[in-house]
Amino acid sequence: MLTSLHIEGNSWLHRLPVRAKLLALVALSILLFLSGSLLVQLTAFVISGGLYLSAGLSWREALKRVGFVFFTIFFLAAVNLFLLPLSEVAVLTLRLMALVLFAAAVTATTTIGAFMDEITVLLTPFERLGWVRAADVSLALGLVLRFVPDIFSRYQAIREAHRARGLPVRPLTIIGPLIILTLKDADTIAAAIDARGFRRQ
Amino acid sequence: MNTRDLVLIALFAAIVVVLGLIPPITLGFIPVPITAQSMGVMLAGCILGAKRGAFAFLLFLLLVAIGLPVLSGGRGGLAVFAGPSGGFILGWVVATFVTGLIAQRFVREGQPEVRQFVGFFLASVIGGIIVLYAIGMPWVSAVTGAPLLTVATGSLAFLPGDLLKAAIATLAARAVFAGYPLLPVRA
Numbered sequence: 001m002l003t004s005l006h007i008e009g010n011s012w013l014h015r016l017p018v019r020a021k022l023l024a025l026v027a028l029s030i031l032l033f034l035s036g037s038l039l040v041q042l043t044a045f046v047i048s049g050g051l052y053l054s055a056g057l058s059w060r061e062a063l064k065r066v067g068f069v070f071f072t073i074f075f076l077a078a079v080n081l082f083l084l085p086l087s088e089v090a091v092l093t094l095r096l097m098a099l100v101l102f103a104a105a106v107t108a109t110t111t112i113g114a115f116m117d118e119i120t121v122l123l124t125p126f127e128r129l130g131w132v133r134a135a136d137v138s139l140a141l142g143l144v145l146r147f148v149p150d151i152f153s154r155y156q157a158i159r160e161a162h163r164a165r166g167l168p169v170r171p172l173t174i175i176g177p178l179i180i181l182t183l184k185d186a187d188t189i190a191a192a193i194d195a196r197g198f199r200r201q
Numbered sequence: 202m203n204t205r206d207l208v209l210i211a212l213f214a215a216i217v218v219v220l221g222l223i224p225p226i227t228l229g230f231i232p233v234p235i236t237a238q239s240m241g242v243m244l245a246g247c248i249l250g251a252k253r254g255a256f257a258f259l260l261f262l263l264l265v266a267i268g269l270p271v272l273s274g275g276r277g278g279l280a281v282f283a284g285p286s287g288g289f290i291l292g293w294v295v296a297t298f299v300t301g302l303i304a305q306r307f308v309r310e311g312q313p314e315v316r317q318f319v320g321f322f323l324a325s326v327i328g329g330i331i332v333l334y335a336i337g338m339p340w341v342s343a344v345t346g347a348p349l350l351t352v353a354t355g356s357l358a359f360l361p362g363d364l365l366k367a368a369i370a371t372l373a374a375r376a377v378f379a380g381y382p383l384l385p386v387r388a
Binding site for chain 1 (some may be wrong): 204210212235240267274279280346348363364377
């Protein structure tokens, strides 16, 4: 149900460490927002697009992943055409498309494990301050992945119960029972975690 | 933060993921389809309170960022943050926190039912609509260059749907509050 957007492959971007890719994304966004030159934006767009397409996605999948964001960008660009000069609209639109493509390329070429390792590193200063524990973040993430299929089958069961009684399936009558039934498990799950000493408390 | 709070945060993030899998509903009098996931902010704030609700959404954003397609319609990855609606997505955390603060302040056990409904509705509208748009709209304007007034006018199309979501979230949050109250136990 929850399959990662990562694509297996061995492109140049796949081999690059996560940190370099994330820093490149930050640097690119700063550069593109500071620059108003059409040539810079166009170059960034072509390079980002090339990197994204070289990640090993099929054309259809590649389009599907960025399609929705591009739709929003084009819609706002169409509105902007009435308000701003054409060259400025071109700069704004190319900048956003370049950033979206580069971000999508980073996502497609990075595994969840690699991201988690990086997040653990990023959390270290906060851990020293005693605000958050990296182990807790990983545990919470694991719990989400573990319980999404359970909660989804609970949703289906509640939907079937509605149909069996001839009731219309409405969000209002589904969300309440779904949340109560799910959160009621919290005590049992917390007890199970503590019994195994996962959090060393 | 004790283990139970940690589990509640994780379970709520998982509920928000599942809300994204529920097919959106289209209503004749509202121009945009309503996704159950966009009610998550109001629900998390009203049910878990400010701190745990905001953490549940931080965890959810982490899932998006590491490349899981958990946003409604199977979207995800870093690209959604780079797009024009990135402000709305990042704004979810703050919006949930504010919703939770207001809900904690105004809703108590033993109050008349009507007061609880009013409290949850106010929390949902102020946190889930006003605060969210106060973050999301300037962001759209900044990254796309469209004047803020134009963005604000365009956003009006979403307002009827958002008010309806606030109403549904109010009823659902009040049902959870009656059946399994979590709000009074502050994390």
